[in-house]
Amino acid sequence: MNERPVSPLREQSRDAVADAEARSGPTLPAAVRRGKLWLLTVCGIYPTIVLLGLATDPVLGDLYLPVRLAVLVPAAAAAMVWQINPRLQRRFGAWLTR
Numbered sequence: 001m002n003e004r005p006v007s008p009l010r011e012q013s014r015d016a017v018a019d020a021e022a023r024s025g026p027t028l029p030a031a032v033r034r035g036k037l038w039l040l041t042v043c044g045i046y047p048t049i050v051l052l053g054l055a056t057d058p059v060l061g062d063l064y065l066p067v068r069l070a071v072l073v074p075a076a077a078a079a080m081v082w083q084i085n086p087r088l089q090r091r092f093g094a095w096l097t098r
Contacts, residue, residue: 044084
């Protein structure tokens, strides 16, 4: 039988696919990490919302609750995404991955 030579590009492509398949799955059960991340997020979002609510109450106190929340929620989400969550994840990163 006559075997055809495999091109180096095709060989590299096969290796890349095999490497990607090996790395694609999580190394830990997702439920454990998601539960811990949820707990960490709750611990960060609660004080953030309370402090933002107290800080903006003199200005937004006369508005209806949905309007106040329309201001507080984007501010709290921005604080969580760009300030609080990165710091919490750096601090508790080892715990999150256990």
